[in-house]
Amino acid sequence: MGIYTDLASTSPIPGKPRVGLDRTSGEQLLSKAALHDPSVGSAYAGADEVSVIPEQTDAGAADTYTITLEFPTVAGGTTVTTAAIAYNAVPATIEGAIDTAMTSASFPSWTNADISVSGSGAAGIDDGTVTLTFDGTSVNNIPCLVTWTATGFTANGSTTRSTPGQVDRKAAQALFELNVISGSLWNSGEQPSGLTRPASNGQSRPRYQLIRDLAIQAAVEDGKDYIYDAVVALYPVV
Numbered sequence: 001m002g003i004y005t006d007l008a009s010t011s012p013i014p015g016k017p018r019v020g021l022d023r024t025s026g027e028q029l030l031s032k033a034a035l036h037d038p039s040v041g042s043a044y045a046g047a048d049e050v051s052v053i054p055e056q057t058d059a060g061a062a063d064t065y066t067i068t069l070e071f072p073t074v075a076g077g078t079t080v081t082t083a084a085i086a087y088n089a090v091p092a093t094i095e096g097a098i099d100t101a102m103t104s105a106s107f108p109s110w111t112n113a114d115i116s117v118s119g120s121g122a123a124g125i126d127d128g129t130v131t132l133t134f135d136g137t138s139v140n141n142i143p144c145l146v147t148w149t150a151t152g153f154t155a156n157g158s159t160t161r162s163t164p165g166q167v168d169r170k171a172a173q174a175l176f177e178l179n180v181i182s183g184s185l186w187n188s189g190e191q192p193s194g195l196t197r198p199a200s201n202g203q204s205r206p207r208y209q210l211i212r213d214l215a216i217q218a219a220v221e222d223g224k225d226y227i228y229d230a231v232v233a234l235y236p237v238v
Contacts, residue, residue, distance in 0.1 A: 001037065002033060002036075002037030002038050002039050003037070003038055003039070003040055003170040003173055003174055003177075004029040004030070004032050004033035004037045004038075004174065005029075005030065005033045005037055006170055007021060007026075007029055007170055007171060007174060007214070007217065008021065008025075008026040008027075008029040008030045008033070009026070010026075010217065021210075021213040021214075021217065022209065022213060024207075024209055024210075025207075025209055025210040025213040025214075028206060028207060028210050029174075029210065032178070032206075038173070038177055040168050040169075040170060040173065041173055043185055044166075044168060044169040044170065044172060044173040044185070045168055046140075046141040046166060046167050046168045047141065047163050047164065047165060047166055048133065048134050048135050048139070048140055048141060048163065048165055049132075049133075049134035049139070049142065049143060049144045049146075049161070049163065049164065049165030050131065050132070050133050050134070050161070050162045050163035051131070051132045051144070051146040051159050051160065051161050051162070052129050052130070052131050052132075052159065052160045052162055053067075053125055053129060053130040053131075053132070053146075053148055053159050054125070054129055054156060054157035054158075054159075054160070055120075055121070055125055055126075055127065055128050055129050055156070056087065056125045056126060056150075056153065056155070056156050057156060058153050058154060058156070059087035059088070059125070059126060059150070059152070059153040060087070060152060060153065062152060063086075063087040063150070063151060063152030063153045064084035064085055064086055064087060064150075064151045064152065065084070065085055065087060065125070065148050065149060065150045065151060065155075066081055066082050066083070066084055066085065066148065066149050066151075067081070067082045067085065067094075067097070067098065067132075067146065067147075067148050068080070068081045068082075068146070068147045068148065068149070069081075069098075069101075069102075069115075069144050069145075069146055070144065070145040070146075070147070070189075071139075071142060071143070071144050071223075072143060072145070072189045072222065072223030072224050073142055073143060073167075073189070073222070073223030074107070074108065074142065074223075075108065077223070078105070078107065080101050080102055080105045080107065081101060082097040082098055082100070082101040083097060083100065083101065084151065085097050085124075086124075087124065087125060087126055087150075087152075087153065088123040088124050088125075088126040088127075089124045090119070090122070090123065090124055091117040091118050091119045091124070091130065092117075093124075094117045094119075094124060094130060095113065095115070095116065095117040098115050098117070098132075099112040099113065102114075102115070107138065108138060109137065109138040110138045111136055111137065111138060113136060114134070114135070114136020114137060114138045114139050115132055115133065115134050115135075115136065115139060116132075116133045116135055116136075117130060117131070117132055117133075118130070118131045118133070119131070131162075132146060134165055139165070141165060141166060141167045142165050142167075143164060143165040143166055143187075143188040143189035143222065143223060144165055144189075145161075145189055145190070146159045146161070147159060161187060164187040164188050164189070164190075165188065165189075166188035166221070166222075167188075167221055168221075169188065169218070169221050169222075170217075170221070171214045171215075171217035171218040171220075171221055172185065172218045172221060172222075172227065174214050175211075175214050175215070175218060175227075175231070178205070178206050178214075179198055179200065179201070179203045179205060180197075180198075180205065180206060180211055180214065180231070180235075181195045181196070181197065181198070181230075181231065181234065182195070182196050182197075182198040183195040183196055186226075186227070188221065188222045188223070189222055189223055189224055190222075190224075190226070191224075191226045192226055192227055192230050195230050195234070196234070197234040197235070208235060208237055211231065211235055212231075212232075214231075215227060215228045215231035215232065216228055218231075
């Protein structure tokens with residue numbers, strides 16, 4: 001089965017009217033699938049989050065920093081912040097600080113070391129980058145927005161998401177495939193930018209109900225309403 005068939009089987013969940021496609025939308029997707037039912041593209045396929053904190057050069061012996069992990073798709077939005085970490089802490093110490101914070105926050109199904117930490121230098125961010133890889137069971141395929149805050153020194157650069165965490169983004173792909181939106185694919189959990197309403201070019205555009213349902217489902221995939229809001233702005237009657 002392709003993404004249209006899979007999406008057509010995603011029914012609304014009782015008590016959560018914003019999740020799932022209604023019967024009319026499902027039928028329209030199945031009619032599309034009869035002609036062409038694409039598989040999940042590589043850009044839309046599930047992936048584990050990998051975030052990198054840049055190297056720092058002006059920290060001193062007493063300086064510290066904290067790491068904040070924002071999970072937009074967990075329990076309606078979950079944010080966890082570590083205790084202060086020494087600027088020259090080694091990866092094992094950083095990983096321990098994350099483990100303690102995640103355990104204290106009762107993160108669902110958390111197991112220590114589900115977020116692994118590695119460094120390009122021997123002394124943490126003091127002489128290299130620090131990489132957080134979300135490869136454990138509790139955080140597989142989950143987007144996480146990682147930020148860090150310096151105390152005692154000026155932060156040199158922000159975190160980079162080298163691989164944004166995501167589930168299979170079938171609804172997002174369908175919005176592009178069905179000529180509803182055009183532009184660059186945004187990172188899961190982040191604000192899209194530069195999306196436009198493409199010309200029809202002779203292609204039959206989906207009914208507004210299906211456009212709305214796909215936008216809702218894409219927002220569920222991302223854990224944020226950003227794409228829903230963007231699509232509504234492009235199609236005001238949605």
